[in-house]
Amino acid sequence: MSIDLEALYIDLHQHPELSFQETRTAGIAAGHLRDLGLEVHEGVGGTGVVGVLANGEGPTVWARADMDALPVTEETGLPYASEATGIDPDGNEAGVMHACGHDMHVTAMIGAVEQLVTERDQWQGTLVVVIQPAEELGAGARAMLDDGALDRFPKPDIVLGQHVGPLPAGAVGLRPGPQMSASDGLHVVLHGQGGHGSRPDSTIDPVVMAAATIMRLQTIVSREVDPTGMAVVTVGAVHAGTKNNIIPAEATLELSLRYPDDAAREKVLKKVERVIRAEAAASGAERDPEISTLHTLPATINDADATARATAAFQAAFGEQAVIDTGLITGSEDVSWFARDAGVPLVFWFWGGVDPAVFAAAVQNDSVDHDIPTNHSPFFAPVIHPTIEVGVKALVTAAREFLD
Template sequence: MKKIIMGTALAACLNAPVFASDLTDAIGADYDYLKALYTHLHLNPEISLQEEKTAARIAGELRAAGFDVTENVGGFGVVGVMRNGEGPTLMIRADMDALPVAEQTGLPYASTVTTVDDKGKTVPVMHACGHDIHMTSLIGTARRLAAMKDQWSGTLVMIGQPAEERVLGAEAMIEEGLFSKFPKPDHNIALHVSAGMKAGDVGMAKGYALANVDTVDLAIKGVGGHGAYPHTTKDPVVLAAQIVVALQTLVSRETSPLDAAVVTVGSIHAGTKHNIISNSAHLQMTVRSYKDDVRKRLLDGIQRIANAQALSVGLPEDMWPTMTVSESTPATYNDPDMTGAVFDTLSDALGEDRVHVLTPVMGAEDFALYSRTEEKIPSLIFWLGGVPEADFKAAEKGEKKLPSLHSAFFAPDAEPTIKGGVEAMTTAALSLLGKKE
């Protein structure tokens, strides 16, 4: 697809005065432009740490809207700044990376892209988590707020973040000076498309919204040998099985029933043949919680249980399991006061039937890190419905099962989702920025 070039008419549309009461009409007038951008992003996805062309496109869109743009912040991160007088500083974030998924949506603009990942493997690529919607909403909001500068005061910081799916991008941007080289926000906001809510609706949880997540690998050692003579071995498969069973007590017997916790063993690898006892096994786990003390207790408990089980089968200490924790991110916490205020604002603007109180989920987001710095910036991430209305109603009746995020079949209903995202984000931003005197 050819890159869209902003023409004279488009520039005039961007700079025309737009008042809050006319926001819906202004977004509607801009929809063709945004749909073309969305289609381009959907057709050209890039996986984590490879978002070079996506970042360049987002940087160009922000520049065209009048932002002062810096590229390559923490990898392919993009930062756009617009100063509009005295007032609060607001950061709005969108993530840019896609997933190694082969798209099966049947859309006319379905992705057919493949790439070589960091392990040298050729993989398909798809925006299966809606980051193309996030970026389009970011740009739509940037264009609207640029056109409404006579209605707000303060500073906007809009960022395109790389590597969210690897929970690496937020940390990289912060470490490269996001809050020191650029205006420090008074508030941070973001949205995430939902695979379970009607397109254009929004919802949010007050307090904990998404979970602490840790990827855990447990390397288990043993003494291999012939399957006919197990007494001459220390079987790592049996040891792995004992560890898996014992790990269940971390949630059922060591965590308060009032605290959420998950310890899931997703993979066990060991051995090569029916009659050979291996000398090693490997467990792969995902560990999830909300509270930091629960998170620590779970991780410490995994190593403790693994060591104790190894001791119970007679392995010396130098052969006890080795635990590695990677791709970790803390729980996402929505500032309660900020969330309540934005919820009320959106309910008034969009209508109470479109704004929903949600409960926390056990998914993860590295957006959490933006509120975990020394500045402790109040933050909010809200959900944006992407399900076609007919499918949503059918699912409510039990007549249809909806595809989840990360599914090859996940396809947001573009028009109401994009329009709803821009309307909600622009409205939320106006409520957090200052008012022109």
Template sequence: MSQFVHGLVSKIEQVLPMAEALYKDLHQHPELPMQELRTSNIIAGKLREAGFEVTEKVGATGVVGVLKNGAGPTVMLRADMDAVPMKEETGLDYASRIEVVNEKGETVPVAHSCGHDMHTTWLTGAATVLSLARDSWRGTLIAVFQPGEETGKGSQAMLDDGMTQRFPRPDVIMGQHMLQCRAGTVGCRAGQVLTSGDSLLVRFFGKGAHGGMPQNGIDPIVMAASAVLRLQTIVSREIAPQTQTVVTVGEFHAGTAENIIPAEACLKLNVRTTDEGVRNHVLQAIKRICVAEARASNAPRDPAFEEINNFPLTVNDAETTRKIGGAFQDYFGDRFVDMPTQGASEDFGRFGKAWNSPYTYWFVGGCAPELYDKALQAGEIEQLPGPHSPFWAPTLHPTLRTGIETMLTAAGVWLAGRPTTSD
């Protein structure tokens, strides 16, 4: 066990009841991206109680807490706060039953089905422990609670709000995410760990007409449907097989009645890539194919393209990850694993780029051990509910404690003045 975190065990035990209550409260009261008013207010209060200097409304609803504790390194720990517009089906007695009005004026269900309530709880718990144990470390801790990760807007909103000028430059930036791995396990890797992500709205234009008189119209559904099929050839015929690339059309909207050829059809699509050159090629290929299909159908104008969101590549700094990985190995032993690259995307990396600071992002398991072991034995790991599943219900213990321990272990590499070592 690492000497630093070993010395904090009693403080962790002291904080766990608060963390569990906070998690259940946040889980029952999820908020959509950039609308995290209740969550940010609660977190600001917790940080003030712990003695942090707190700044609210950074990038709309972001919260930044700074705890200065003598001369030493500056460490930034980050968590995201937002939830997703979907209905929870876990059956938990603290499940979300929230419905809200979104930006479009639609009433939608909201749930913490990506685990950001756990992320927020972990950071609050770790920050509270470090406040209680100020005699064991030196330096400055910056606790960043970010809004709007799901839309990729939150980190940029905070940076646009002058974050790099308003707060000390971190020597290192760290973040973590819960996955459907075995609870109590921790995974990390150097280099590229998450994909870049781009989402687009493509609007095709035709000419409306009666369904029984198609010669009088130009059908945008046909051109959009043809584009959907042709878009899949980007991955299969334009990208090297060893390159991880995904193009997904997740929405297709057109028409109001079965006997009317509509004037427009809309696609929403998502791209995941692991290389910036490949990313640029795929985005250009999407536009080329959509324009070509529209012109082949004699469309009155080329399609219109609108960026919905974008996420940069997440690439862990090698030396920073080596130090953190060593500390995890010392503390967690065989519960620390080398995590493969994940297909999801994050906006966390923007903080490191803006400050020119090294960063590392890792993963913590949240699946009940008995469920995970049963699925592993049956060869059904892929069937376990995970992020963005309405059935994902992470087990509270040891997940709560593990996520607090990971943040303390990683932060201790810098704040404790030496790399953590085993007892």
């Protein structure tokens, strides 16, 4: 009896779990993989699940799906909307939602494995299914690898992965080379000298220091990066002070940096550090700023030859019009750690989750940015059909392309 994928998706959507807390989701995924006859390993890298399907001599394909949710309160109004809450990484209670579609990723993976098991007389090789935790922290892939994933399970000849996004349902998007940007998250502490708000002359004001730093950081992309290139410098959080008449002793900033490759990363990081230290010096700070890294994600770079093969397979499966080049996506992913550590090709693609009629109307009205919710939005919710079916078919198509 086939798995009810719609019911699985709705269940996962209603019960989201934050990064490294995905015990229920992992258990459900492991149970389905075990029922399908795979050799299943749980607790890899914390809450990760690995399923191995050995089917004779041939290549080994790793197929990865991530499963964590986000600290976002759902506002879709759907009858199956999440009402879950959880404790976010800062220790605060927050609404929890699958605002990035990882519930759809797990659902499509289970459906694809079921089909590959059913069709196992048509292919040979080994399929390794990776259900990964904590992609949203940029830490789950690294945790699984540090837990010995490449030594404990058959080493891949290729790594495959996919992500649902704000494209019309039925579309599949990929490109050779950089598919998603590299990323760093930085935590910065600016040290001043606190005092009474009525006597700013007796203080070194870290709030003014932070404001000057934020404004100067914006000139890196606008004045120091080649206009034909790409970089993003975003200050996503600023914290300082407790009361209007107290000048605090320090201010903190949290930055998100994006770049297309390692060379650009090195240049932008140096410029960011220069600006932070220079503005502190200009403010008269007596202590150097503290700059620490929250996470580092490499660029998601698709192997050219493998991507050409996958693209041709997708075109045969979905039609040439349905397969598009998404361009470089400025979001970041940690899937490429698997391929980088193994020294093998990666193919990572997107598939659409928006009602095609709704998407077409937004294009006609020039309102895509306004009317089509993107990943991480509280309104993000893929249409169930045909998103599930396309996700399943895309994974099966790609896996079969690289299995004998």
